Amino acid sequence: MALLQLSARHGFTIDAVECDENGALSPDALASMIDGNVKLITLTHAPANSGLMNPAIDVGAIAKAHGIPFILDVAQTAGQVPLDVEALGCQMLVATGRKFLRGPRGTAFAYIAPSLLDQLEVPTISNTTATLSPDSEILVSGGAARFEIWETNIAARHALGRAMDYAMEWGLDNIRARIDHLASQLRTKLGGIKGIELTDQGIERCGIVCMKVRNKDPYDVLTRLRAENINTAVIRPEQTFLDSQKRSLPPLLRASVHYYNTESELDVFCETLERMIR
Numbered sequence: 001m002a003l004l005q006l007s008a009r010h011g012f013t014i015d016a017v018e019c020d021e022n023g024a025l026s027p028d029a030l031a032s033m034i035d036g037n038v039k040l041i042t043l044t045h046a047p048a049n050s051g052l053m054n055p056a057i058d059v060g061a062i063a064k065a066h067g068i069p070f071i072l073d074v075a076q077t078a079g080q081v082p083l084d085v086e087a088l089g090c091q092m093l094v095a096t097g098r099k100f101l102r103g104p105r106g107t108a109f110a111y112i113a114p115s116l117l118d119q120l121e122v123p124t125i126s127n128t129t130a131t132l133s134p135d136s137e138i139l140v141s142g143g144a145a146r147f148e149i150w151e152t153n154i155a156a157r158h159a160l161g162r163a164m165d166y167a168m169e170w171g172l173d174n175i176r177a178r179i180d181h182l183a184s185q186l187r188t189k190l191g192g193i194k195g196i197e198l199t200d201q202g203i204e205r206c207g208i209v210c211m212k213v214r215n216k217d218p219y220d221v222l223t224r225l226r227a228e229n230i231n232t233a234v235i236r237p238e239q240t241f242l243d244s245q246k247r248s249l250p251p252l253l254r255a256s257v258h259y260y261n262t263e264s265e266l267d268v269f270c271e272t273l274e275r276m277i278r
């Protein structure tokens with residue numbers, strides 16, 4: 001939606017890249033689309049609805065080879081997989097604090113390569129993002145301050161920083177391995193439940209596990225699970241518009257695992273779900 005809004009304002013077109021046979025973005029399809037008109041490549045690292053991780057490193061390499069800026073949305077992967085902007089080859093990276101980082105709601109962060117920073121328009125002029133010269137000229141601040149507006153929730157920002165330190169203390173490699181172990185177990189267990197159809201795709205997967213629940217309203221299942229202290233989410237088709245259209249997906253039940261989950265919690269979840277849909 002953000003891109004559609006910008007395209008209406010600036011008059012560019014948006015082309016979606018085809019997926020490979022496993023549902024992840026196809027680097028070959030992307031490479032075949034590159035020409036002088038391509039000004040920006042954007043990629044969602046892990047979509048909200050299918051467990052897969054897109055080949056960000058391959059996309060970064062294509063972007064770099066053609067000198068095209070690449071922005072990576074890591075809203076679903078920050079805090080669950082190691083992220084290195086150099087290795088990923090992205091000049092911009094955007095993340096939210098409230099998901100796998102376990103930071104406060106309403107927090108987010110962005111990385112912008114120094115080479116690009118001064119070229120980007122400053123969306124909000126405030127006491128920190130700019131100063132005013134004696135001749136009424138707006139002097140935009142240098143560095144990250146260009147985007148850090150004056151009034152903010154300082155406590156939440158500190159808490160986000162603490163959440164990041166906390167994740168780094170556990171180690172993102174350790175977190176990734178633990179999540180991978182739990183998510184694979186969960187997919188195997190769910191695969192054995194009649195009435196549950198996993199909709200996950202991709203070869204490289206993360207801790208997001210999505211499913212169709214046969215003959216049940218997923219919102220109803222979510223509410224009943226919540227009453228038993230089990231947190232899930234429902235992903236609406238419009239939240240993952242292109243994929244949901246392509247695969248005719250209904251609202252999906254999503255169970256995300258994190259490192260603090262236990263194997264016995266997976267059992268409780270699967271048993272409870274099975275009982276509910278029987």
Ligand SMILES: Cc1ncc(COP(=O)(O)O)c(C=O)c1O
Nearest residue numbers: 044046047048073075076096098
């Ligand atoms: C891939 C992706 N990007 C961005 C967002 C938006 O995150 P936020 O609402 O914290 O800005 C989400 C939220 O679900 C998401 O899944």
